[in-house]
Amino acid sequence: MIRRVTGTIIDSSEKEVVVDVAGIGYLIYVNKSQEHFPLDATVTFHTHHAIRDTASDLYGFISRDELELFALLLTIPKVGPKSAMQILTQSDIETIKKAVLSDDPNYLTKMSGVGKKTAEKIVNELKDKFEDFAGTYATEVGDEHVVHPFAADAIDALVALGYPQSDARKVVHNLPDEIQSANDAVREALKTLGQS
Numbered sequence: 001m002i003r004r005v006t007g008t009i010i011d012s013s014e015k016e017v018v019v020d021v022a023g024i025g026y027l028i029y030v031n032k033s034q035e036h037f038p039l040d041a042t043v044t045f046h047t048h049h050a051i052r053d054t055a056s057d058l059y060g061f062i063s064r065d066e067l068e069l070f071a072l073l074l075t076i077p078k079v080g081p082k083s084a085m086q087i088l089t090q091s092d093i094e095t096i097k098k099a100v101l102s103d104d105p106n107y108l109t110k111m112s113g114v115g116k117k118t119a120e121k122i123v124n125e126l127k128d129k130f131e132d133f134a135g136t137y138a139t140e141v142g143d144e145h146v147v148h149p150f151a152a153d154a155i156d157a158l159v160a161l162g163y164p165q166s167d168a169r170k171v172v173h174n175l176p177d178e179i180q181s182a183n184d185a186v187r188e189a190l191k192t193l194g195q196s
Contacts, residue, residue, distance in 0.1 A: 002026075002058060006044040012037045015089075017060075019043065028060035029081075031088040033164045036062075048074075050081040059085055069093055076125040087122070089166065090114050094173075099123055100130045112169065154185035163193055 005028065007021035017037045018025045028045055030037065037043065045060030046067040059081055061067045066088060073084035087096075091112035099108035105119035114122070151172050158168035171189045179185050 002047050002049045004044065005047055005058070005060065007042070009037050009039055009041050009043055012039065017043075019045065026058060028058045029085055030060055031066070031085055032062070033166065048081065057081065061088075065093055069096065072126055072129060073122070075129065076121055079121075087114060087118065092166070092169070095169075096122065096126075097130070100126045103127065151185070153182040154189065157182065157186045158189055158193070161190075167193065 005019055005021060005026050007019040007026070009017050010020045010025060011018040012034050014034050016027055016029050018027055028047065030045075043062070045058075045062065046064045047061075048059045048067060048070055050057045050059065059070065061070065070081075070084050070088060073079055073087055074081065079087075091108065091114055095108060095112050099105060099119065100123050103123060105116065105123045108114050108119040108122065109116055154172045155168045158172070168189065171192050172185055175185055175188055179188055
């Protein structure tokens with residue numbers, strides 16, 4: 001079982017990277033956009049090795065917390081590695097944590113674009129399992145952070161402008177508290193996204 005890979009990125013696309021480790025190239029499926037993985041960068045992935053009759057796939061995460069959440073998602077009936085990776089591509093630890101602990105699948109659908117049935121399944125299946133893990137995740141957004149009611153509208157607007165949903169969500173959730181409308185949020189977010 002391969003649990004960790006450290007090497008140099010020699011190729012990347014939207015959903016996968018190839019990491020050179022001592023002359024061997026490992027294809028790793030990832031949940032972040034291509035710009036997170038510049039060529040020739042040295043990177044460490046925490047990995048899940050999925051072995052089936054017809055394939056042997058590696059799913060990689062920059063943080064151990066993401067890997068642990070990925071493993072939790074795999075405990076949900078009918079959620080395999082590809083589905084779990086898709087969920088983590090659309091959402092993040094903080095959004096899933098808040099949805100599960102507040103028993104509110106609507107929070108997950110609004111904040112991440114995860115479908116209603118999938119969100120309900122995540123919340124129902126992880127409710128008991130997630131409480132043990134809730135305090136272990138290091139999140140970029142603190143527990144006291146308030147998600148504004150206009151956040152979903154601002155994220156949708158940024159996605160419509162062509163920005164990746166994960167980037168739009170991250171920027172909107174980290175806007176200053178004095179932002180009080182979706183229009184202001186979009187304007188401020190565009191400044192930040194333009195600098196990245």
